[in-house]
Amino acid sequence: MKQIIRALPSGAVVVADHWHILRDGEGEPVLPAGSQVLLPLPLWRRLRQDGVALDASAVGVWIGCDDEYEGLAGELLALPLIAVDFPAFRDGRGYSVAYLLRSRFGYRGELRAIGDVLRDQLFYMQRCGFDSFDVRADKDIDDALRGLTAYTIRYQGAVDDPVPLFRKRAEAAPDTADDGWAL
Numbered sequence: 001m002k003q004i005i006r007a008l009p010s011g012a013v014v015v016a017d018h019w020h021i022l023r024d025g026e027g028e029p030v031l032p033a034g035s036q037v038l039l040p041l042p043l044w045r046r047l048r049q050d051g052v053a054l055d056a057s058a059v060g061v062w063i064g065c066d067d068e069y070e071g072l073a074g075e076l077l078a079l080p081l082i083a084v085d086f087p088a089f090r091d092g093r094g095y096s097v098a099y100l101l102r103s104r105f106g107y108r109g110e111l112r113a114i115g116d117v118l119r120d121q122l123f124y125m126q127r128c129g130f131d132s133f134d135v136r137a138d139k140d141i142d143d144a145l146r147g148l149t150a151y152t153i154r155y156q157g158a159v160d161d162p163v164p165l166f167r168k169r170a171e172a173a174p175d176t177a178d179d180g181w182a183l
Contacts, residue, residue, distance in 0.1 A: 003141055004112070005133040007126055011130055012148045017134070019081060021062060021114060036060070038083050038114075041067045055082070062114060065093040069109040081157070083134070084105060086115035095128045102129030102159045119147035125170075127158035 003082050006016040018054070019039045036058045044061045047054060060081035071077065076082060083103060084094040101107040112132040113125050120131055126148055135144040136138065157164040 002134075005122070005135060005141065005145055007131045007133075007148060012140050012145055013144060018126065019060065019085070020023075021134075038062045038079075038081065040064065041069060046180075060110075063097055065091060065097070069097070070100075073101075073107075075091075077105065077107055079109060081110045081112060083112040083114045084123075085128075086113060086117055089116045089118060089121070091116075094126065098125070098128040098130050102168075106181055117142040117144075122147035124148045127154070129159040 002017045003014050005012055006015050016173045019036045021037050021154070023038065024040055039062070041061050041063050044054075044059070056078060057080060060079050060083065061076065062083035062085055064085050065087065075171050084097045084101075086094045094115075098111055098113075103109060105131075110132055111130050112134060113121070113130045114134040115136075117125075117133055117135050118139060119135070122144060125133065133144070153165065154161055155165045157167075
């Protein structure tokens, strides 16, 4: 069975994955009882428009970098899992999608990075709001797990910690904040 990395409050772990990702071109979903599937956003939208009843606990969506999802954000919030596809390591649009889902739309379900997901990206993906990672199949998932702890200091604010380091320092030592820098 395929494994993924889950970032939990107690720490990140490798767990079995029960979700099947339906990629483009695989046709209509055939869901055996008890299965869970991630549908491409355009297919999920079409099935809903056609009136197909989808089991809310067993169906999630994956969003491609070119997909228009903002108009559906209210409906997406009810899904247990949203995945964001990274078609290539150098394509960073998925970071913005994750950030917006968490910060602007308030998505609280599982947010998973899929596609060309590598160890060096995990720390930054988590900062943008991802809490699970489907590491590329040809990579060692236990090695990738260490990517989440690559850095101990975070200079910039993000979804996981919106207060930047300079503000934390100013709050910790307010008497030294008057050095000409506007806070």
